[in-house]
Amino acid sequence: MDEKYFAKKIEKKWQQIWEENKVFQVEISQEKPKFYALEMLPYPSGNLHMGHVRNYSIGDALAWYKRLKGYNVLHPIGWDSFGQPAEDAAIKRGVRPLDWTENNINQMRGQLKRLGFSYDWRREIFAHRPDYYKFDQWFFLKMYEKGLAYKKLTQVNWCETCKATLSNEQASGGLCWRCGNPVTKKDMQQWFLKITAYADQLLDDMKEIENGWPEKVLKRQRDWIGRSEGAYVDFALKENPAGIEKVRIFTTRIDTIYGANAIVVAAEHPVIESNFEYFSSEVKEVVRKILAEKRRVVDHEVEQEKEGIDTGLKAVNPFSGEELPVWVGNYVMMEYGTGAVMSVPAHDERDFDFAKKYGLPIRQVICRIEESTNFENAKSQLKEAFTDYGILVNSGDWSGKHSEQARKEMTEFAEKKGFGKAAVTYRLRDWGISRQRYWGAPIPIVYCDVCGIVPEKYENLPIKLPENVEITGMGESPLAKVPEFVNCSCPRCGKLSKRETDTMDTFVDSCWYYFRYCDPQNLNMPFDPKIVSYWTPVDQYIGGDDHAVMHLIYTRFWTKVMRDIGLVNFNEPVRKLLTQGMVVGETFFEVIPNPEDPQGKGKRIYYPPDSVKVQRDSKGKILSATSPEGKPLQWAIERMSKSKGNGVDPDEMIEAYGADATRLFILFAAPVENELVWNEAGIEGSVRFLQRLWRIFRKWKDKIAEAKTPSEQTFSQQAKALRRKTHQTIKRVTENLESLQFNTPIAALMELLNAIYDFKIEPENAKESDAFAMREALESLIIMLTPFAPHTAEELYSHLVGNQKGMLLNGVRFPDFELHLAKDEEIEIPIQINGKIRSKIKVSAEIKEEELKELALTDHKIKEYISNKEINRVIVVPKRLVNIVIKP
RNA sequence: GCUGGGGUGGCGGAACAGGUAGACGCACAGGACUUAAAAUCCUGUGGAGCUAUGCUCCGUGCGGGUUCGAGUCCCGCCCUCAGCACCA
Numbered sequence: 001m002d003e004k005y006f007a008k009k010i011e012k013k014w015q016q017i018w019e020e021n022k023v024f025q026v027e028i029s030q031e032k033p034k035f036y037a038l039e040m041l042p043y044p045s046g047n048l049h050m051g052h053v054r055n056y057s058i059g060d061a062l063a064w065y066k067r068l069k070g071y072n073v074l075h076p077i078g079w080d081s082f083g084q085p086a087e088d089a090a091i092k093r094g095v096r097p098l099d100w101t102e103n104n105i106n107q108m109r110g111q112l113k114r115l116g117f118s119y120d121w122r123r124e125i126f127a128h129r130p131d132y133y134k135f136d137q138w139f140f141l142k143m144y145e146k147g148l149a150y151k152k153l154t155q156v157n158w159c160e161t162c163k164a165t166l167s168n169e170q171a172s173g174g175l176c177w178r179c180g181n182p183v184t185k186k187d188m189q190q191w192f193l194k195i196t197a198y199a200d201q202l203l204d205d206m207k208e209i210e211n212g213w214p215e216k217v218l219k220r221q222r223d224w225i226g227r228s229e230g231a232y233v234d235f236a237l238k239e240n241p242a243g244i245e246k247v248r249i250f251t252t253r254i255d256t257i258y259g260a261n262a263i264v265v266a267a268e269h270p271v272i273e274s275n276f277e278y279f280s281s282e283v284k285e286v287v288r289k290i291l292a293e294k295r296r297v298v299d300h301e302v303e304q305e306k307e308g309i310d311t312g313l314k315a316v317n318p319f320s321g322e323e324l325p326v327w328v329g330n331y332v333m334m335e336y337g338t339g340a341v342m343s344v345p346a347h348d349e350r351d352f353d354f355a356k357k358y359g360l361p362i363r364q365v366i367c368r369i370e371e372s373t374n375f376e377n378a379k380s381q382l383k384e385a386f387t388d389y390g391i392l393v394n395s396g397d398w399s400g401k402h403s404e405q406a407r408k409e410m411t412e413f414a415e416k417k418g419f420g421k422a423a424v425t426y427r428l429r430d431w432g433i434s435r436q437r438y439w440g441a442p443i444p445i446v447y448c449d450v451c452g453i454v455p456e457k458y459e460n461l462p463i464k465l466p467e468n469v470e471i472t473g474m475g476e477s478p479l480a481k482v483p484e485f486v487n488c489s490c491p492r493c494g495k496l497s498k499r500e501t502d503t504m505d506t507f508v509d510s511c512w513y514y515f516r517y518c519d520p521q522n523l524n525m526p527f528d529p530k531i532v533s534y535w536t537p538v539d540q541y542i543g544g545d546d547h548a549v550m551h552l553i554y555t556r557f558w559t560k561v562m563r564d565i566g567l568v569n570f571n572e573p574v575r576k577l578l579t580q581g582m583v584v585g586e587t588f589f590e591v592i593p594n595p596e597d598p599q600g601k602g603k604r605i606y607y608p609p610d611s612v613k614v615q616r617d618s619k620g621k622i623l624s625a626t627s628p629e630g631k632p633l634q635w636a637i638e639r640m641s642k643s644k645g646n647g648v649d650p651d652e653m654i655e656a657y658g659a660d661a662t663r664l665f666i667l668f669a670a671p672v673e674n675e676l677v678w679n680e681a682g683i684e685g686s687v688r689f690l691q692r693l694w695r696i697f698r699k700w701k702d703k704i705a706e707a708k709t710p711s712e713q714t715f716s717q718q719a720k721a722l723r724r725k726t727h728q729t730i731k732r733v734t735e736n737l738e739s740l741q742f743n744t745p746i747a748a749l750m751e752l753l754n755a756i757y758d759f760k761i762e763p764e765n766a767k768e769s770d771a772f773a774m775r776e777a778l779e780s781l782i783i784m785l786t787p788f789a790p791h792t793a794e795e796l797y798s799h800l801v802g803n804q805k806g807m808l809l810n811g812v813r814f815p816d817f818e819l820h821l822a823k824d825e826e827i828e829i830p831i832q833i834n835g836k837i838r839s840k841i842k843v844s845a846e847i848k849e850e851e852l853k854e855l856a857l858t859d860h861k862i863k864e865y866i867s868n869k870e871i872n873r874v875i876v877v878p879k880r881l882v883n884i885v886i887k888p
Numbered sequence: 889g890c891u892g893g894g895g896u897g898g899c900g901g902a903a904c905a906g907g908u909a910g911a912c913g914c915a916c917a918g919g920a921c922u923u924a925a926a927a928u929c930c931u932g933u934g935g936a937g938c939u940a941u942g943c944u945c946c947g948u949g950c951g952g953g954u955u956c957g958a959g960u961c962c963c964g965c966c967c968u969c970a971g972c973a974c975c976a
Binding site: 251349665684 | 889893902908928
């Protein structure tokens with residue numbers, strides 16, 4: 001055993017042993033309970049960053065812990081390797097997306113291996129390889145068959161200069177990332193998946209996972225789905241040139257319908273489109289302006305001024321018979337509800353603003369319960385919209401009813417009379433999966449002049465991406481420029497046809513990858529349902545909370561579809577979810593404003609922190625920052641990323657401190673759900689801890705080698721105290737890990753090591769019982785350290801047992817604690833007078849309540865306080881404290 | 889604006905179920921070892937005060953409340969982070 005702790009040497013050694021012994025390779029086994037530990041798979045951007053290290057350190061700690069607890073642990077990894085950055089690299093540097101991606105994967109796999117994560121590498125999956133995306137296409141066809149995949153017209157970000165569609169990131173700040181010109185919106189036919197068909201299930205099934213998922217994630221998903229119950233009401237349209245009979249509106253507040261002063265429709269509404277040519281030039285002008293505004297890409301930071309105009313059309317309120325003007329308004333969205341609303345300014349903030357601006361009448365029809373008996377309309381000038389429920393007034397026969405009851409009854413009434421019905425709408429939209437990009441799974445659809453839209457045959461999958469494609473970032477989709485790809489024969493009639501050139505959103509790949517891990521080589525199916533039924537659902541999923549909504553809702557949706565086609569037999573794929581906080585660092589940037597949207601955030605140009613001159617105050621707060629050229633810069637604390645230049649390279653950490661120390665520190669530094677501001681200074685403490693353990697182990701190694709069982713029944717006070725600390729630590733670490741805390745168990749291990757250092761008997765003088773206590777302490781500590789610093793733990797353990805098989809092949813189990821050994825014999829009890837601590841006494845842990853009270857009252861310090869005072873009460877909390885309440 | 893988290897030493901953070909606030913680590917200071925430095929080991933470290941080997945007072949964002957007792961529970965503020973933002 002080396003005198004010193006050489007991290008790199010032992011890390012390399014154990015990584016090799018693990019690989020040779022295949023200790024992390026798992027198969028289905030009925031002998032052990034299974035545990036599926038899953039971390040979100042990385043995008044191969046080039047290098048790991050500290051956020052990855054954190055994510056995978058958590059997952060690896062859990063996987064190790066469960067293995068040591070006797071579980072059959074599936075712990076895989078793979079690559080989310082389709083996506084835009086590969087194309088950006090192709091444009092900027094002329095590398096092929098495939099080469100760029102594979103190189104990055106090789107680089108990052110090397111980093112993962114150097115960190116020593118315990119993956120079953122045989123199960124590694126690659127989203128960009130045909131054997132994987134074949135089944136993206138397979139799923140697409142299944143969905144198409146079930147009517148869950150369809151095409152519709154929608155808006156995309158469009159750069160007129162480059163003639164290209166842009167992702168939201170490429171259009172950030174409203175400017176094109178390539179040419180810097182303002183981005184507009186363009187209508188395009190795109191493929192959608194009908195996630196809205198599962199809206200209710202996505203909502204209802206949350207009760208199956210609410211115990212295992214963070215409430216904040218479920219809440220965000222609930223908001224994202226945005227279920228809202230209300231009613232449709234048809235307003236008959238008076239004579240209009242296009243001859244449209246009625247306008248259907250959606251409202252959650254049908255009880256306020258007597259307060260409607262207008263119908264407001266979106267500029268895209270059919271009523272507007274079909275009557276457009278008959279409108280006055282003034283109306284046309286406003287409609288055009290609203291439509292144009294909607295095409296601009298702006299930040300949503302600033303609230304848009306409400307605008308609109310009376311179209312001159314008239315509609316009739318079916319409840320009151322009142323004739324109302326039909327307005328067009330920029331605040332009504334065509335995509336939600338029916339694209340038309342009734343404007344009730346008295347009881348809706350937006351309608352209130354709108355009515356104020358255009359001087360429309362405001363009629364109150366709901367009032368507070370206490371006002372309802374003598375409600376005087378004239379006096380009640382509303383200063384703001386009254387949006388609460390209340391009592392109906394000015395509402396014909398419905399006056400006097402409570403909102404809640406009126407909503408129900410008025411909806412029923414509308415239904416009976418045939419001009420409305422109860423309705424539920426969702427904020428959730430169908431999932432647009434079309435991308436006008438190269439680096440994604442091609443959508444397996446063919447356009448035939450004769451047969452129309454034709455799905456590919458399953459036996460023709462995968463539809464492979466052509467490899468040599470010129471990617472410029474300009475013009476239409478890259479695949480459209482590849483004749484060998486585009487030209488094909490119709491799967492139905494065999495005639496020359498054209499292939500769909502859109503590829504799929506990469507969120508498709510990540511919807512089902514963790515099912516594929518279970519059966520990664522399957523050529524005919526995405527996976528064998530029998531195999532998957534052993535491993536899934538995922539027992540613990542770990543990842544960043546930036547995926548709280550999109551990825552996690554899409555994969556829940558995907559699971560329900562897989563259930564409906566018989567691939568799985570459960571509703572929810574993930575039992576427990578842990579969302580870790582981001583690893584962040586300081587960033588420095590200048591801001592380029594968007595001329596079209598001066599109030600927006602604009603575009604940020606980042607400077608690497610080591611190039612920036614920074615002034616700080618004594619506490620380290622930044623006072624000012626300037627670029628190398630002397631330009632003043634802004635600063636922030638943001639997620640670490642390559643593009644922002646604030647990343648820390650894990651390789652440098654491994655080189656300087658070792659993988660174990662890096663992993664240990666990132667778990668110790670903060671609770672996993674907190675944001676972690678990266679600060680390198682603290683990592684030294686982790687190295688020191690490992691070195692301290694190394695040294696004391698080395699000192700005791702020979703002495704404890706033979707002390708496997710206690711030879712004596714009696715232990716010295718020192719040995720007893722050490723054993724107590726050992727068993728207390730086992731208890732703490734176990735409890736902490738079971739509740740997914742990772743910083744506190746490491747602190748507990750540090751305490752145990754401190755206690756080992758406090759053991760004042762030297763090995764030469766140690767009795768066998770002392771050696772046993774020391775062995776118990778060190779052996780427990782080493783095994784408990786494994787989840788956090790596996791290489792170091794394995795190395796020390798190998799010296800303890802004298803073989804190089806490693807813990808798992810030695811059948812090592814996480815230590816169990818014995819409660820009677822963990823119990824303190826003597827405890828310190830504070831004695832309070834009126835809630836303030838005045839003395840402390842040491843007593844036996846088994847002391848009787850009466851005796852403790854007696855000791856407290858006779859304590860010499862306490863006597864001074866209570867002499868000549870009247871004692872009102874004495875509160876004795878067993879094993880905690882004594883509080884004596886006296887008259888002051 | 890709405891919703892949800894969160895404010896504890898110089899810093900990251902501990903604290904069972906209302907019961908000794910500040911575990912553990914970083915940083916800092918002092919000491920031992922050393923020709924010296926690093927490393928290591930030991931000690932100290934919330935603030936203020938005093939008649940200083942001890943004792944007193946204050947202290948978990950602010951103001952109130954409940955309680956024998958509040959970082960923890962309740963009410964009202966302030967700040968902060970995150971998500972959503974014309975969703976009818």
